[in-house]
Amino acid sequence: MTHQKLSRRGILKGASALALGTVFASPARAEAPPPEAITPQLIEAAKKEAKVVLYSAMDLPVGEKLGKAFETQYQGIQVQIERAGSERLFQRIDQEFASNIRAADVVSSADASHFIPWKRNGWLAPFVSDDIAKYFPEQYRDPDGMFATTRLWLSSIAYNSNLVKPDDAPTAYADLLGPKWTGKMVKGHPAYSGTIMSTTFQLIRELGWEYFEKLSKQRVMQVQSSTDPPKKLALGERAVMADGNEYNIVLLKEAGQPVEPVYPSEGTPTISGPTGIFVNAPHPNAAKLFQAWLHTRETQQFLTDFTAQYSVHAQVQTRPGRRKLSDTRLMKEDPAGVEKMTEEIKTRYARLFRV
Numbered sequence: 001m002t003h004q005k006l007s008r009r010g011i012l013k014g015a016s017a018l019a020l021g022t023v024f025a026s027p028a029r030a031e032a033p034p035p036e037a038i039t040p041q042l043i044e045a046a047k048k049e050a051k052v053v054l055y056s057a058m059d060l061p062v063g064e065k066l067g068k069a070f071e072t073q074y075q076g077i078q079v080q081i082e083r084a085g086s087e088r089l090f091q092r093i094d095q096e097f098a099s100n101i102r103a104a105d106v107v108s109s110a111d112a113s114h115f116i117p118w119k120r121n122g123w124l125a126p127f128v129s130d131d132i133a134k135y136f137p138e139q140y141r142d143p144d145g146m147f148a149t150t151r152l153w154l155s156s157i158a159y160n161s162n163l164v165k166p167d168d169a170p171t172a173y174a175d176l177l178g179p180k181w182t183g184k185m186v187k188g189h190p191a192y193s194g195t196i197m198s199t200t201f202q203l204i205r206e207l208g209w210e211y212f213e214k215l216s217k218q219r220v221m222q223v224q225s226s227t228d229p230p231k232k233l234a235l236g237e238r239a240v241m242a243d244g245n246e247y248n249i250v251l252l253k254e255a256g257q258p259v260e261p262v263y264p265s266e267g268t269p270t271i272s273g274p275t276g277i278f279v280n281a282p283h284p285n286a287a288k289l290f291q292a293w294l295h296t297r298e299t300q301q302f303l304t305d306f307t308a309q310y311s312v313h314a315q316v317q318t319r320p321g322r323r324k325l326s327d328t329r330l331m332k333e334d335p336a337g338v339e340k341m342t343e344e345i346k347t348r349y350a351r352l353f354r355v
Helices: 003-008 016-020 040-049 060-073 086-098 112-120 130-135 173-177 194-207 209-218 228-234 246-254 284-294 297-307 335-353
Strands: 051-056 078-083 106-108 147-154 157-160 185-187 259-262 270-278
Touching: 040 051, 040 284, 051 060, 051 086, 051 284, 060 078, 060 284, 060 297, 086 112, 086 194, 106 284, 112 147, 112 194, 112 270, 112 335, 147 246, 147 297, 157 228, 173 209, 185 228, 194 209, 194 270, 194 335, 209 335, 228 246, 228 259, 246 259, 270 284, 284 297
Parallel strands: 051 078, 051 106
Antiparallel strands: 106 270, 147 270, 157 259
């Protein structure tokens, strides 16, 4: 496959606004519930419940930092975090609902396609906070108020600057198929990571399965989470990251590690992480308070600054010195497309990479 074929096959044109496009828009616009403010009554009701259980695909340090911040602001309410890869979380939630177990209050996934069957099954409770209603674009919140996009991030290529000179670094996905990167790459697994599932879908759509057929012959180190490739790269265990979280690369670089992100010429996959409240949540008021707090300007700015991810909250600013989405050619996310292809991706990927 030539570089030209890879680059022209359905690659999105234009800046980030076009690339991000419509994530959650529904052709039949439904009526969302009226926005709810964080009131003294809600806080008091949440404190009586004394706990909120969050099922999360966020990096554990991020989730714990958020949990501690919430507990500090609303003393007397404990945040219990159950962290796993998005695909594992999806399986767990499916098993719990099948067994009539209602353990989780709030869920935050790194695979937006999960919210499609959860909503279809009636497992999500409608809730729209004031900030979500006022400052979140319609395409980043469910029209029925079942969930909202808590964070956006990218899945990029990257390289270890001690092992690869800038002039020799790959600049495109097509470059990863060259012989000089054989045995020198690491990547995440779509059957474990929601980020990698969405990334794999976008690359299949733009580059075709032929790309993965060729990549699978490159003796790529296979890890699970999208947070693992940046770590392997920083340790020098591999020279190039074929996919993984761009924000981890940014944070590692800011910490002085020898890593550099690459934004491929074909476009960089875009991932969104929604959050929603479960129907019959054991702590419904604490769940509402947490969901409202999580999407305030203050929390969104804190999350953006701390994690190097992106917020769609209109009042949140990118930290100076960091790359803006508008400066990057992005591939378009398609949660509905991911849902339709999930099983095919898992099956064909496992066969190709023998994992």
